[in-house]
Amino acid sequence: MNDFSPLIRSWYRLNKRDLPWRNTIDPYQIWLSEIIMQQTRVEQGLKYYLKFIQNYPTILDLANANEQSILNDWQGLGYYSRARNLHHSAKVIRDEYEGVFPKDFKTLIKLKGVGVYTASAISSFANNENKAVVDGNVYRFLSRVFDIDTAIDSTEGIKLFQELANDLLDTKKSGEHNQAIMEMGALICTPKKPSCDKCPLQVKCLAYSNQTITSRPHKSKKTKVRTRYFHFQIYKEDNTILLEKREKKDIWQNLFQFPMIETDNSKTPATKISIQSRVHQSEVIKHILSHQKLLAVFHYFDSFPTIIDSKFVKVNIADIQNYPLPRLIDKYLEDSSYFFK
């Protein structure tokens, strides 16, 4: 389709949102925005982007920070490996690239946390490199415009959509083209009730004429949810509590929580938790993740356990804010008056 790129770019120039990372060609700032926005809505990620630009104005500020501070600033955004990889890559650029942030696809793709999409985005936005982005917006938009039934999460689909996106890319305006095609997906060709009447490609859209919009894009895999049972123990003496760092390869890696015992049901594991010294027990708190349903109970104690695990840390209540916490824990503290009495 010859006029695909001109049509979406004309539309984009008139209808684009004013987003801060669109007003720069600094690859560092663009990288920051792209990592934060992975699997994240712009409305949710925007305040994190502003915070990170404020707290880490340059790649060296980020590289020289410690991981706990970065995770603390990332708290609540989810997919915490993004923050760990962010820090790792910042140090690589400081130590191996003399602090100069790369803007070419070949170098970018080597960075941890940067895949084909992110390397294409940064290199096209910062360097006008001829690389087509394929994100969730692009899958949806292209699967509809060309009425493609191939599953977007299959190996075949990934290859097909990347090649189609490459073919449609206007080689002289790759940055604007990539912004435009994603903005079309985000503002017009939305998952539910797309605004086809405002779409510059309505008359050319095959899914529109075939009335297959609602079944595009086609996905094959469905996520299955696992249920887990967490028993958190809140040990408090005066103004000090115990926290432990989650170091295993599991959810919330390198974040902190109250010492926790996982069981296969929500019944109190009496053999592992001393019921005699427990002063209070919370209701079962439900917390939903994409692939896990967590059922948590908080058990309260007014003295420390006789044996204190080496991975526990004693934290003054006023200093809890310096420890990155899973949303489940953070929300529980918000809702609980316990620590403010």
Place this chain on the structure above:
DNA sequence: AAAGCGGGGGA
């Protein structure tokens, strides 16, 4: 090729 990894918002 498939699974694992957060949290929030909309319908």
Place this chain on the structure above:
DNA sequence: TCCCCAGCTTT
């Protein structure tokens, strides 16, 4: 409830 969001890494 279910689906999706400026995806990537590990198994």
